[in-house]
Amino acid sequence: MYQPRQPQGIRTGGRFATTVRTEPATSLHPAQVTAGRYRRYTKNGMSQHEQRARSRRLVQETYDSGQLGRMAGTLHAGHAAAVLAASQRDDVLDAAIHAVVIDEQRNPGLARPETLGFLLSRKLLLAHRGAA
Incomplete structure (x- = not known):
C-alpha cells in the first residue's frame, strides 16, 4: 500500500505525541543484587543468616515474577511452589547457595549479579526433581 511521505515537522498519522510526557523515575528493587553484594555473596563475605535471607527474597521474587513457573514448565506447574517451599528449609537452601558459590568460583564472572x-531457583528446582 502506497502512503505519501509527509514533510518534516508536519503532525499527521500519529507520528508525533500531542502532549509532552516526563520520563518515569527509575528505581531498583530493594533485593536487586549489585555487583558488590554479589561478590560478598559468592566470596563468603556475608554471614550465613544474611546469605539465607537474601536468597529467600531472591527466590520469592523469581517465583512472583513467573520466571520460576516458566522454568518448571507447564507439565510441572506444582514444582514452582515446591521450590518456593523448599527455599524455607535451611539444609536445602544451603546446598543451593553452596552450588551457586562453587559455580562462581570455578567460572568467575560467568554469571551476572x-x-x-x-x-538459586534453578539449583533448587534441580534438587527437587532429583529428590522427586
Whole structure:
C-alpha cells in the first residue's frame, strides 16, 4: 500500500505525541543484587543468616515474577511452589547457595549479579526433581 511521505515537522498519522510526557523515575528493587553484594555473596563475605535471607527474597521474587513457573514448565506447574517451599528449609537452601558459590568460583564472572535469583531457583528446582 502506497502512503505519501509527509514533510518534516508536519503532525499527521500519529507520528508525533500531542502532549509532552516526563520520563518515569527509575528505581531498583530493594533485593536487586549489585555487583558488590554479589561478590560478598559468592566470596563468603556475608554471614550465613544474611546469605539465607537474601536468597529467600531472591527466590520469592523469581517465583512472583513467573520466571520460576516458566522454568518448571507447564507439565510441572506444582514444582514452582515446591521450590518456593523448599527455599524455607535451611539444609536445602544451603546446598543451593553452596552450588551457586562453587559455580562462581570455578567460572568467575560467568554469571551476572542480576541472575542470582534465577540461578538459586534453578539449583533448587534441580534438587527437587532429583529428590522427586
